[in-house]
Amino acid sequence: MHELSVVASLVETIEALAGEHKAKSVTGVWIKVGPLSGVVPELLESAFEMYRKGTIVESARLSIEKTPLRAVCRACRVETERTDYAPDCPACGSTDLEIAGGTDLILERIELETDEPVSPAQ
Ligand SMILES: [Zn+2]
Numbered sequence: 001m002h003e004l005s006v007v008a009s010l011v012e013t014i015e016a017l018a019g020e021h022k023a024k025s026v027t028g029v030w031i032k033v034g035p036l037s038g039v040v041p042e043l044l045e046s047a048f049e050m051y052r053k054g055t056i057v058e059s060a061r062l063s064i065e066k067t068p069l070r071a072v073c074r075a076c077r078v079e080t081e082r083t084d085y086a087p088d089c090p091a092c093g094s095t096d097l098e099i100a101g102g103t104d105l106i107l108e109r110i111e112l113e114t115d116e117p118v119s120p121a122q
Contacts, residue, residue: 003047006039006105014110015056021112022077024058028111034102035069035084069102 010031018026033041041064052058068081075094088095 001038002067003043004043004051006044007051010056010107011051011057013107014113017110018056018112021114023056023112023114025113026057028061028063028109029057029107030063030065030109032065032104032106032108033066034067035082036099036103037105039105041066054108064073067102067104070100071097072100073081074098 010029014026014029031042040089045062045064048057048062052060067089068083070079070081072079073089073092073094073104074096076089076092076105078089078091080090080101087097089097
């Protein structure tokens with residue numbers, strides 16, 4: 001499953017970030033997935049469940065947000081947003097579309113638990 005290697009590298013990134021902040025655990029992970037990222041959110045979620053045990057994200061809450069696909073029509077310049085890939089422009093019917101967003105998988109935010117006391121305001 002392709003999603004498992006995606007999760008593996010995500011967890012690697014999260015572990016590095018947690019290490020930088022001396023966190024003892026990660027309590028939340030927020031990911032954004034575009035329709036053309038090549039990752040199926042449902043499969044990503046089950047891969048995360050399979051992989052999390054024994055890692056720093058073992059007890060983290062996972063939140064996956066599906067981002068829309070953004071396409072700009074090269075013929076009429078109308079920009080559309082959709083959740084699934086459609087090959088034509090809804091305004092003029094042209095199939096000459098430029099993909100402007102929705103191809104990424106983004107680790108948007110992580111929430112860390114640390115032992116460090118909150119530093120007093122100086
Ligand atoms: Zn168009």
